[in-house]
Amino acid sequence: MDEFLEQIRRSGVTLTPELAAAFAGLPREAFVPDGFRRNGGGWARPGDDDFLSLVYQDDALVTKVRDRLPISSSSQPSLMALMIEALDVRPGLRVLEIGAGTGYNAAVLASIGATVTSVDVQEDVAGRARAALARAGVEGVTVEQGDGYAGHPGGHFDRVIVTVGVAGISPRWLDQLEPDGVIVAPVDHAGMHPVLAARRPATLADPAGPLTAGLVCHAGFMTAAGPLSATHPGSFPPAAGARELGELTEFAPARFDPPLEGIPYRDLWYASGVWDRRTSHAAVPGVQQSSLALIDDDRSGGAVIFPDGSVRTAGPTLLGAEAASILDRWIAAGRPAVSMWRVGFTLTGDPEAPIWVPGSWELTS
Incomplete structure (x- = not known):
């Protein structure tokens, strides 16, 4: 278990004593009783x-x-730790979790003293999370099946943590959040x-806004279902497949060595998304x-902007100059x-299911 904690720390996380004790005290294997997919393919199973x-x-x-795509998982522990520390959880706080996963994240929250209500849209996932929490002897967690966009109607929470990728923040979470509450979400x-x-x-008079946020870390998550992943004006384009953009030709030479x-x-990538809504990602043959x-x-x-700062273009596009301009601006x-x-x-978004999405950015010192 000491090596497990050291791995988390080597990822750049400074574990509080309480969080370290939570990870050390929980049997992670209890939350994956049917195994999990190996990174190289195949399935790892108990035994x-x-x-x-x-x-x-x-x-x-x-x-x-x-369909060969992951739709539920136990998150990377170091990422869990970063998100939980950003949540500023203390004993006695009530936490709404959107996305139950295996139940492991809720178990860590409960181990540091939170009372957790976890909501997952997949009934089988919710059921397995309940069983895992019982198997591990974790108390203080309630797992509900439901649409995460709605949160937990009638509930009141001090914190909200989201463990799936979402387009933005549901107004329902804000309705259920206590004043000066915190929402940590991968958007x-x-x-x-x-x-x-x-x-x-x-002191906010309007419980729906204004809302601002700071960035915790880079991440990639499985995408939520329903209104939480709905497209909206300003949505970024889907990723381009390996052959979709066509043959790439050099537009600008490399800038970064190494x-x-x-x-x-990823810092450059984030800035590009701030400055140009056409930013996404592409699978490039051979990369x-x-x-x-x-x-x-x-x-x-x-x-395409490569890690060395070179720019290559495909098709009848004028975006090569925009890509070079983004590099200039970031530098x-x-x-x-x-x-x-x-x-x-x-x-x-949809007036029947609106969502708060990032719409403005500023750089802080």
Whole structure:
């Protein structure tokens, strides 16, 4: 268990004693009794020689797949820790969790003293989470099947944490949130789900806004169902497949030596999404990971910004110049990290199921 905690810390997380004790005291294997998908394919099952060693890696564990796509999982523990610390949970607080997953996240919250109501739209997922919590002997968690957009009607909560990728923040959560409450949610941005921490002022007269948020970290999540993932004016384009953009040709040479890796590349990606709503990602033949891309509105072409700062274009597009301009702007701004952005929200979407989505951004020092 000490090695498990060290893995979480090596991912850049400073665990509080309470959170470290929660991770150390919970048997993660109890929450994946039917196993999970291996990173290289196949299924890891209890009884496999490497099952426990895989369970106690700082990895997400995919527990349900449909049409070869993951639709339920146990989140990466270091990401869980970052989100829980941003939630500012203390003993006695009431937490609404949107997305039950395996029940492991709710168990960690309960272990540090929260009372948790977890809502999941998938009835079988909710049922398995209840069973896992009982198996692990965790108290203080109620799991309900329902549409996460509605939250828990009639409930009152001090915190809301969302464990699936969403388009924005449901007004229903705000209705159920106490003054000065906190919402931590992974909100869609340019094909990723960076985690936002939104705090409503205690003196707010209008319980629906204004709402602002800071950025916690980069992340990618499975996407929620229903109104929580509905498109809206300003939605980013879907990702482009490996052959969709066509053959790429060089537009601008490399700028970064060494190339941007990991978080700095995602920092650039986030800024691109702020400055151009055509930002998404593209699968590029011969490139293992998805790449930052600007995609034409008619999807006839686009521009790809690679980690070395080079720009390549495909199709009859004018986006190469826009991509180069984004690089210029990001460099001139001092290569801002994602944590430097402050987000404001706009109410949009279906009038029957509106949603608060990021609509304005400013850089903080």
